[in-house]
Amino acid sequence: MKKTIHCPSCGAPLDSTSTHCTYCGTQIKKISTRQQQEARIKELRRAVVGRTPTFDEAMELAKLYTNLGQSAHAEEYLRQAIALNPDAPQPRILLCLSLLGFNRPTTSSRMYADEIREHFNWLYQHHPRMREVEWLGYFLTMEYFMEAQDWRRGLETGRLAVEKFPENYLLQFMYGLALVHFGDTDGLDAQDYRQALHHFRLSAELNPEFEPAMKNASALENYLKG
Numbered sequence: 001m002k003k004t005i006h007c008p009s010c011g012a013p014l015d016s017t018s019t020h021c022t023y024c025g026t027q028i029k030k031i032s033t034r035q036q037q038e039a040r041i042k043e044l045r046r047a048v049v050g051r052t053p054t055f056d057e058a059m060e061l062a063k064l065y066t067n068l069g070q071s072a073h074a075e076e077y078l079r080q081a082i083a084l085n086p087d088a089p090q091p092r093i094l095l096c097l098s099l100l101g102f103n104r105p106t107t108s109s110r111m112y113a114d115e116i117r118e119h120f121n122w123l124y125q126h127h128p129r130m131r132e133v134e135w136l137g138y139f140l141t142m143e144y145f146m147e148a149q150d151w152r153r154g155l156e157t158g159r160l161a162v163e164k165f166p167e168n169y170l171l172q173f174m175y176g177l178a179l180v181h182f183g184d185t186d187g188l189d190a191q192d193y194r195q196a197l198h199h200f201r202l203s204a205e206l207n208p209e210f211e212p213a214m215k216n217a218s219a220l221e222n223y224l225k226g
């Protein structure tokens with residue numbers, strides 16, 4: 001199995017041969033050590049004492065904190081970066097991804113739904129063709145259908161989403177959920193379960209740290225074994 005590394009900007013799982021992050025669009029350069037990152041944070045924070053950080057400083061701090069798994073700190077700086085330059089798409093993309101829980105083993109974006117929606121709407125209005133905006137759009141639409149328990153439209157959208165973004169673990173996961181009708185299991189047959197299992201396994205292989213995919217895959221395996 002290939003080694004998983006994390007995108008230094010958004011924290012998404014990537015394999016070690018990646019040259020750019022397919023989740024947030026960042027080019028992957030040499031990743032510095034934890035000590036180097038902590039030293040750089042200290043240096044930057046000293047530099048901004050008593051004044052507002054510049055856009056570049058806020059972005060660098062946000063990425064460093066994301067990389068260290070301190071997403072609350074990262075989000076604080078991303079919000080500052082957005083306030084400093086409301087026309088830049090990158091801090092909005094990174095904030096959406098952080099609020100979606102890329103640095104945590106499970107996703108729970110519900111608490112932040114309004115904030116995510118606000119930034120996504122801006123992104124969709126200004127940069128509808130950006131790959132990052134496109135996959136995020138699929139994901140949020142799938143979430144919406146899940147909440148509405150509309151598995152028919154969930155299936156339709158999910159199919160398109162994984163066709164276009166086969167390497168996205170979140171979209172594979174959401175499609176798996178749609179295939180089991182978002183838990184409304186009346187009328188499902190073994191073939192549906194097998195198909196869902198396939199997409200949960202794809203999701204788990206793309207991101208071995210993402211627990212929900214792993215858990216759903218093993219629950220379905222057990223079920224199918226009877």
Ligand SMILES: [Zn+2]
Binds near residue numbers: 009011022023024025
């Ligand atoms: Zn990224």
